[in-house]
Amino acid sequence: MSNSKCSICATGIVPAGLARSAPMSCATGDICYLRESLATPVEYILQATEVIRQDPVALQRSKAALRDLRSRSIGKYRPCLLVRNAIPGARPATVFLMGTLRREPIESPSIPKVYREFCRAIYPNSGFLDSAHFHTTPPWPHSSQWLVSYPIPLGDNNLVTVHWRFKDESTPAQVYAMDKASLEALTVHSRKTFKEWQARCNKEPEFARAVETEWRARSAALRPRRRSISDKYLHGSELLCFSPTIATYHSRAK
Numbered sequence: 001m002s003n004s005k006c007s008i009c010a011t012g013i014v015p016a017g018l019a020r021s022a023p024m025s026c027a028t029g030d031i032c033y034l035r036e037s038l039a040t041p042v043e044y045i046l047q048a049t050e051v052i053r054q055d056p057v058a059l060q061r062s063k064a065a066l067r068d069l070r071s072r073s074i075g076k077y078r079p080c081l082l083v084r085n086a087i088p089g090a091r092p093a094t095v096f097l098m099g100t101l102r103r104e105p106i107e108s109p110s111i112p113k114v115y116r117e118f119c120r121a122i123y124p125n126s127g128f129l130d131s132a133h134f135h136t137t138p139p140w141p142h143s144s145q146w147l148v149s150y151p152i153p154l155g156d157n158n159l160v161t162v163h164w165r166f167k168d169e170s171t172p173a174q175v176y177a178m179d180k181a182s183l184e185a186l187t188v189h190s191r192k193t194f195k196e197w198q199a200r201c202n203k204e205p206e207f208a209r210a211v212e213t214e215w216r217a218r219s220a221a222l223r224p225r226r227r228s229i230s231d232k233y234l235h236g237s238e239l240l241c242f243s244p245t246i247a248t249y250h251s252r253a254k
């Protein structure tokens with residue numbers, strides 16, 4: 001199977017690749033599986049935004065929201081791009097979270113504006129306007145996938161050990177991953193995105209405050225619905241995701 005040209009970007013190619021099977025551990029660039037809220041990266045973004053940091057009330061609101069997210073394990077099971085895995089007991093894993101925004105158009109009034117600033121499309125999602133998109137190997141199987149281009153640390157120091165899989169996949173699950181060059185490009189892009197955000201917020205503090213106010217008003221509506229029994233069955237148990245089991249961490253041959 002050879003690579004093919006991307007139908008969206010002029011120079012991009014769709015990596016064909018071969019799915020890897022029976023992975024024993026999660027490596028940098030792998031799309032993994034964990035329970036986390038898409039609200040979490042937003043709180044990290046807000047707490048890194050100078051205008052918000054200088055507003056004690058807004059900053060405390062964000063810190064309280066993040067504590068709440070973490071203490072109650074709020075969030076659904078979702079894919080994430082592993083930037084680096086944890087050092088068990090010493091350092092949390094760093095990931096880019098992924099979500100579908102309930103498959104609503106990102107321009108929808110029900111989607112908080114901050115996601116328009118930071119969400120980037122995963123091909124074959126064509127994204128919006130002239131925003132960047134990124135490719136996985138093999139290509140993501142649906143066109144509703146977004147990635148929040150702001151890396152976050154997870155809330156504990158456990159290794160990420162479970163790869164993302166779709167409900168209708170046969171076993172063994174295939175591993176979706178982003179190649180090294182794409183991950184580097186995404187990392188550079190995410191830094192640039194935040195730098196531009198910071199500059200705009202500093203120039204227009206009312207913009208930052210409006211985005212934060214809107215976020216507080218609308219984020220509650222994005223809280224996940226209660227999972228059905230079939231979801232739980234198909235996606236495995238919580239024990240599977242939060243087991244502190246120490247898996248061997250090694251680089252796989254490409």
Ligand SMILES: [Zn+2]
Binds near residue numbers: 133
């Ligand atoms: Zn492309």
